[in-house]
Amino acid sequence: MATVELREATKRYRDGTVAVRRLSLEVRDGELMILVGPSGCGKTTALRMIAGLEEIDEGDLLIDGEVVTELTPKQRDIAMVFQSYALYPHMRVAENMGFALKLAGVAREEIDRRVLEAARVLDLEGLLHRKPGELSGGQRQRVAIGRAIVRDPRVFLMDEPLSNLDAKLRVQMRAEIAQLQRRLGTTTVYVTHDQTEAMTLGHRVAVMRDGVLQQLATPAELYEQHANLFVAGFLGSPGMNLLPGRVERGHLHLPIGDVPLPPGAGAAVGDGPVIAGIRPEHFEDAAVAGDRPGAVRIRTRLDLVESLGRERFAHFHAEGEGLDHDRLARLAGEAAGPRTIVARLDAASRLRGGEVAELTLSPGGIRLFDPETGERLAGGGGSGAGAAHAPDAGGGPMRLTA
Amino acid sequence: MRARLATWGPALVIVLVAVLPVVWVLKMSLIPRRELFRSPPTVLPDDITLQHYRTVFDDPAFRQGLVNSLIIAGATTLLALVFGALAAYPLARLRFGGRTFIMTGILALAFFPSVAIIAPLFVEFRNLQLLNSYAAVIIVDTVFALPLAVWILTAFFRQLPRDLEDAARMDGATTLQTFRRVIVPIAAPGVFTAGILTFIFAWNEFLFANTFLFDESRWPVTVVIPNFATQYSIDYGGQAAAAIVVTVPLVLLVLVFQRRIVSGLTAGAVKG
Numbered sequence: 056m057a058t059v060e061l062r063e064a065t066k067r068y069r070d071g072t073v074a075v076r077r078l079s080l081e082v083r084d085g086e087l088m089i090l091v092g093p094s095g096c097g098k099t100t101a102l103r104m105i106a107g108l109e110e111i112d113e114g115d116l117l118i119d120g121e122v123v124t125e126l127t128p129k130q131r132d133i134a135m136v137f138q139s140y141a142l143y144p145h146m147r148v149a150e151n152m153g154f155a156l157k158l159a160g161v162a163r164e165e166i167d168r169r170v171l172e173a174a175r176v177l178d179l180e181g182l183l184h185r186k187p188g189e190l191s192g193g194q195r196q197r198v199a200i201g202r203a204i205v206r207d208p209r210v211f212l213m214d215e216p217l218s219n220l221d222a223k224l225r226v227q228m229r230a231e232i233a234q235l236q237r238r239l240g241t242t243t244v245y246v247t248h249d250q251t252e253a254m255t256l257g258h259r260v261a262v263m264r265d266g267v268l269q270q271l272a273t274p275a276e277l278y279e280q281h282a283n284l285f286v287a288g289f290l291g292s293p294g295m296n297l298l299p300g301r302v303e304r305g306h307l308h309l310p311i312g313d314v315p316l317p318p319g320a321g322a323a324v325g326d327g328p329v330i331a332g333i334r335p336e337h338f339e340d341a342a343v344a345g346d347r348p349g350a351v352r353i354r355t356r357l358d359l360v361e362s363l364g365r366e367r368f369a370h371f372h373a374e375g376e377g378l379d380h381d382r383l384a385r386l387a388g389e390a391a392g393p394r395t396i397v398a399r400l401d402a403a404s405r406l407r408g409g410e411v412a413e414l415t416l417s418p419g420g421i422r423l424f425d426p427e428t429g430e431r432l433a434g435g436g437g438s439g440a441g442a443a444h445a446p447d448a449g450g451g452p453m454r455l456t457a
Numbered sequence: 458m459r460a461r462l463a464t465w466g467p468a469l470v471i472v473l474v475a476v477l478p479v480v481w482v483l484k485m486s487l488i489p490r491r492e493l494f495r496s497p498p499t500v501l502p503d504d505i506t507l508q509h510y511r512t513v514f515d516d517p518a519f520r521q522g523l524v525n526s527l528i529i530a531g532a533t534t535l536l537a538l539v540f541g542a543l544a545a546y547p548l549a550r551l552r553f554g555g556r557t558f559i560m561t562g563i564l565a566l567a568f569f570p571s572v573a574i575i576a577p578l579f580v581e582f583r584n585l586q587l588l589n590s591y592a593a594v595i596i597v598d599t600v601f602a603l604p605l606a607v608w609i610l611t612a613f614f615r616q617l618p619r620d621l622e623d624a625a626r627m628d629g630a631t632t633l634q635t636f637r638r639v640i641v642p643i644a645a646p647g648v649f650t651a652g653i654l655t656f657i658f659a660w661n662e663f664l665f666a667n668t669f670l671f672d673e674s675r676w677p678v679t680v681v682i683p684n685f686a687t688q689y690s691i692d693y694g695g696q697a698a699a700a701i702v703v704t705v706p707l708v709l710l711v712l713v714f715q716r717r718i719v720s721g722l723t724a725g726a727v728k729g
Contacts, residue, residue: 108623129629141620145642202628204611 057119057209057242058084059105066100066266075112076266077291080211085240087233088256091247093289093388097266098246102212105244106135117211134203135212136364138219141165141193142187142202149174149183152201173205176235192295193224200232205241217252229256231348250290254278279414282316284429287332287422288387291396295367297387300331300423307331307421310373311396312353314418324432330383330424335368337420338398342412350415358395359408367400369412386429486510486697493562493693509698519699522617522681526660526703527593529677533598533659534652540599541606541651542644547635548607549614550622560611567604571664582669594677598662602655609654613647614640641724649714657707678703 059082066075082088090098097347105111105116107128115124123131131352134155142151150157152173153166163170174180177197187195196216203211217225218233226400233256236243247253253260254274262269262277262285270282281287287295300309302324307314309331316324341352359370372395398414485493486509488502489686513519548560578597579588587593617640625635641648670676682699685692 094653103623106627109625128627133627135624135627137624139618139619139620141624142638143621143643145622145645154625154630158629158634195701202624 058082058117059210059242059244060117060120061101061105062115062117064101064104064111064116066097066104067112068110073266075104078263078266078268078272079114080268081262082098082244083258085242086258087236087243087245087256089247089253089260090263091250091253091260091289092263092269093258094248096263098248098263100266101103101213101263101420102135102214102244102246105210106133106212107131108135128378131210132206132208133212134206134208136199136203136214136216140187140199140219142195144187147184147186148179148190148201151187151198152205154208155202165340169205169207170201173201176204179200183372187289192220193228195207196220196228200235204235204241209242211241213245215242215249216245217249218247218249232256250292254290262289264289265316273404281431283423283431284330284332284383284387284424287424292333293335293399295332295334295422296396297383298333298373299426300329302326302329302423307418307423311355312416314351314416314421315439316418324423329425330386330426330429331433332422332424333416334395334420335397335399337417338400338413339367339417340369340400340404341415342400343403344415347415348418348419349419353414353416354411355414356411357406357408360400361403361407362402365402367402367404367406368396369398369400369404369406369414370408370414371398372396382426386424425450479552482697482700485693488559488694488703490694492538509694510702512692512695513698518673518676518684519678519681522676522678523702525675526589526677527680529594529598529662529666530656530659532591533593533602534656536595536599537602537606537655538648538652540601542641544603544611545607546614546640551612560608563604563607567601571601571666575664579668580666583661588669589671589675590669591675593660594666595668597665598659601662602658605658606651606655609651610644610647613644613650617643639654653710654715655709660703 057195061078061080063077063079065073065077066074067073078089078097078101090101092098098297104111107123107126111124111144113121117123118131143154146154147328149167149170152170156166156169171180173181177200179194179197180363182198187198190198196219199216202432213232217228220228229252232245245252245256245305247256254277256387257274259271259273260270264285270286272278272280277286278290281290284297288297289358298308298309298311302308302316303326305316307316307329339347344350353372355371357369357371361368400406400414424430425432483562484502487505487507488499489504489506489508492499492503544563546555554585582588582593587596621643622635623637625639630638663678666677667680670680673681678699682696683704685699686694
């Protein structure tokens with residue numbers, strides 16, 4: 056049972072690049088916290104700082120309220136599951152799992168007992184005498200987890216533990232890890248670049264970019280109440296559509312049409328240019344949706360319709376000038392790009408590519424962002440209340456607590 | 458077909474050029490003395506005889522030479538591996554100033570012509586009263602074998618997944634425990650490779666042994682073989698047989714450990 060807290064922790068590499076900048080977050084006792092972000096965002100470095108494999112250049116790490124910044128990994132009593140599993144290839148499964156206990160001088164019988172217990176939990180009993188080379192990917196993954204739980208550490212760290220598994224196995228292991236973590240109740244920090252893993256596994260999710268924490272919130276809050284363009288663009292698949300817009304007297308002018316803003320929202324935002332974010336699911340085929348209260352109709356020619364069976368994705372593009380892509384890339388990262396607008400339609404939709412279609416758009420789903428800073432603007436459907444975020448003037452480092 | 462020939466053609470030529478002298482020596486070791494001097498020489502032997510091998514093995518000096526070679530090459534290999542591994546690990550893993558300089562310096566040592574330092578070494582060993590001892594040859598052989606060993610081991614340690622060391626650290630291992638219980642066992646293929654090459658080098662070494670060892674009873678085979686010439690007028694057949702006998706252990710070594718070198722024990726450590 057433990058809490059983990061990073062206080063303004065910074066990691067600088069020798070060449071001067073800052074991998075993690077003034078990161079502050081607090082993992083509650085028994086919580087499964089996800090660090091998520093695109094590659095190079097500093098999430099793995101942050102994890103290794105907690106592990107003690109990377110020094111913390113500035114700031115502190117606290118476990119159970121005690122400063123452990125200067126302690127070795129061994130003294131921190133933390134176990135880690137590596138992306139590559141990092142099993143010792145020359146040792147049998149049982150030796151792999153018992154290695155830490157053996158180094159700690161635990162008695163042989165005690166080691167055997169604990170290894171067997173962990174093996175039972177992970178369904179590895181039959182494999183204890185095999186070597187890692189004789190195991191499948193999923194089995195190696197279990198052994199790597201087994202090696203961590205045998206020690207009964209204060210904290211688990213997991214670095215993209217599922218990324219080497221095939222899609223089917225990944226879903227299965229994801230569920231198992233969630234169950235195991237709940238059962239053991241061990242405080243866990245889990246790094247992934249996979250938003251699905253982040254949203255399904257995490258009690259809370261910390262989204263990072265370029266070494267800076269963007270938002271720390273529960274998965275639901277994150278999806279609905281994203282703090283800025285980057286978080287909004289990073290989550291969801293297909294991603295949020297980003298369109299240039301202009302607010303004028305309570306109306307939002309978009310390249311695809313004009314949308315009335317909810318009463319009060321327009322005033323809160325104020326007139327001027329904005330970036331509008333619309334998730335694909337906020338569009339619908341008008342023929343299927345019928346007249347929803349408040350929905351806006353737009354007519355457009357569809358470039359392409361993809362059918363995924365349960366749902367359909369219609370691609371279309373808006374006339375008129377687009378967004379400044381350099382700026383969008385700076386604000387939204389990978390989510391930016393010269394791309395079309397994607398709408399998710401019901402499977403019942405009969406629309407096809409090349410047709411002129413009538414779609415509905417729910418204004419409540421539109422999010423507005425500041426075109427300069429990328430910060431979420433209040434209003435534009437869904438209030439900002441609950442968004443665990445206080446924008447810092449100048450877009451500098453942020454301190455976030457939920 | 459043409460493309461295949463383009464691939465295999467050059468390979469075949471290289472193999473022929475490399476193997477032909479060995480095959481010729483093998484043939485020489487197996488034919489009777491009179492056929493050896495026939496001109497033009499026979500391509501395929503008319504007669505096969507093991508006479509030369511009998512001569513060689515009947516010679517106590519040759520048998521002692523094999524033992525001496527084994528002692529010298531074995532000790533050299535052991536020393537080169539221990540010191541080489543201890544030097545290679547930090548060179549592979551730590552980033553420190555002058556690392557490149559050290560690596561280059563070690564390599565430069567290998568370029569040093571041994572003839573150039575043999576006189577000062579002779580004087581030095583005389584002062585140390587090491588002349589005419591195995592130790593003199595083993596020390597010099599080790600020094601000259603170390604650059605290769607260090608370079609091979611450094612390259613090998615460097616490509617071992619760092620995660621394994623991190624995992625060991627998380628498991629509470631000290632640096633030395635990690636080295637001994639994780640790195641060395643996994644690096645076994647690299648250690649074998651370095652070991653075999655060192656052994657071959659020391660086994661084939663002639664100059665130092667010929668200079669520092671006066672006593673026939675301490676000579677390695679490489680020094681014994683040329684002396685067949687003086688002992689039996691020039692016994693080409695005997696020399697050929699001795700050369701084959703000396704080469705066989707090396708060929709066997711490589712064949713035995715080949716699979717170990719290639720297969721690599723790292724399978725299963727990390728993905729792929």
